Amino acid sequence: xxxxxxxxxxxxxxxxxxxxxxxxxxxxxxxxxxxxxxxxxxxxxxxxxxxxxxxxxxxxxxxxxxxxxxxxxxxxxxxxxxxxxxxxxxxxxxxxxxxxxxxxxxxxxxxxxxxxxxxxxxxxxxxxxxxxxxxxxxxxxxxxxxxxxxxxxxxxxxxxxxxxxxxxxxxxxxxxxxxxxxxxxxxxxxxxxxxxxxxxxxxxxxxxxxxxxxxxxxxxxxxxxxxxxxxxxxxxxxxxxxxxxxxxxxxxx
Amino acid sequence: xxxxxxxxxxxxxxxxxxxxxxxxxxxxxxxxxxxxxxxxxxxxxxxxxxxxxxxxxxxxxxxxxxxxxxxxxxxxxxxxxxxxxxxxxxxxxxx
Numbered sequence: 001x002x003x004x005x006x007x008x009x010x011x012x013x014x015x016x017x018x019x020x021x022x023x024x025x026x027x028x029x030x031x032x033x034x035x036x037x038x039x040x041x042x043x044x045x046x047x048x049x050x051x052x053x054x055x056x057x058x059x060x061x062x063x064x065x066x067x068x069x070x071x072x073x074x075x076x077x078x079x080x081x082x083x084x085x086x087x088x089x090x091x092x093x094x095x096x097x098x099x100x101x102x103x104x105x106x107x108x109x110x111x112x113x114x115x116x117x118x119x120x121x122x123x124x125x126x127x128x129x130x131x132x133x134x135x136x137x138x139x140x141x142x143x144x145x146x147x148x149x150x151x152x153x154x155x156x157x158x159x160x161x162x163x164x165x166x167x168x169x170x171x172x173x174x175x176x177x178x179x180x181x182x183x184x185x186x187x188x189x190x191x192x193x194x195x196x197x198x199x200x201x202x203x204x205x206x207x208x209x210x211x212x213x214x215x216x217x218x219x220x221x222x223x224x225x226x227x228x229x230x231x232x233x234x235x236x237x238x239x240x241x242x243x244x245x246x247x248x249x250x251x252x253x
Numbered sequence: 254x255x256x257x258x259x260x261x262x263x264x265x266x267x268x269x270x271x272x273x274x275x276x277x278x279x280x281x282x283x284x285x286x287x288x289x290x291x292x293x294x295x296x297x298x299x300x301x302x303x304x305x306x307x308x309x310x311x312x313x314x315x316x317x318x319x320x321x322x323x324x325x326x327x328x329x330x331x332x333x334x335x336x337x338x339x340x341x342x343x344x345x346x347x348x
Contacts, residue, residue: 037276041262042256045255046266051266051267052267053271055272056272056275056276059275098286098289099286102285105282106278109279109282110275110276113272116271215283219287223290225294226290229301238301239301242298242302
């Protein structure tokens with residue numbers, strides 16, 4: 001069933017796949033992300049309680065949701081790498097980690113900028129905020145653990161185990177607003193049943209969620225290529241690829 | 254458009270500072286991530302190129318070294334054969 005997937009464990013095939021997919025992802029990301037943000041910032045109606053400060057939702061909620069999705073993706077990559085000894089998925093893990101860290105930072109920062117006018121404080125040690133901060137530290141931990149090993153195969157395994165252990169934090173983040181009586185509000189769209197938000201506000205939110213996901217995917221494709229190059233730098237196909245690229249640019253001139 | 258004027262859009266109902274701070278920093282963070290990715294790619298390509306150039310230099314240096322060794326050997330042989338002919342001439346003269 002999974003046989004069609006096997007050739008992509010080869011780094012050369014994976015690199016080429018990233019190359020073909022990138023323009024599509026970059027284009028759709030640009031269109032949907034800018035569309036979603038503009039729709040949310042300029043066209044969605046004002047919230048009757050929070051006024052226009054609620055518009056931070058159009059970057060805060062997508063980044064918060066995707067910071068967890070990226071972690072889950074990273075952990076799945078780590079799991080595949082550890083169980084089936086696939087080198088390429090460790091590269092995917094390390095391509096995802098900095099993206100996830102950036103998105104988590106965005107979720108925390110926009111939350112602070114929203115908390116100041118609404119709660120009257122930039123930061124509280126609330127369960128949701130604290131567990132999201134731990135998620136940022138987990139990302140940074142995976143990155144620094146990987147960097148601290150000279151042997152990158154060992155590094156992948158060690159960082160992979162850390163990424164897997166950190167998965168326990170994901171349900172904690174998600175259910176923190178239910179398990180503890182905290183300042184942060186409960187789930188609005190990521191719950192069973194009807195989302196508790198007006199459709200005119202929900203649609204731009206879903207569009208910017210899709211947009212940010214595509215932005216992350218596009219950056220992932222580029223970083224995955226970098227990660228492959230970094231590990232395979234002495235391979236003949238990499239040398240041929242770089243030489244080919246030079247010939248191409250020389251031909252354009 | 255929900256807002257009456259551009260002025261109102263930038264003010265965001267007096268929450269302008271917080272809204273634009275959140276969006277500004279977010280976009281800046283994404284931009285930094287993109288730039289880092291592209292710079293890393295350029296650096297890796299340059300590294301491959303310099304590695305290729307280094308290998309070529311080593312190869313050429315080896316070829317040059319072999320050539321100079323050969324030349325040295327040849328000149329040594331030549332001087333040796335020159336000496337032997339000199340000796341022969343001397344011997345003939347003596348006799």
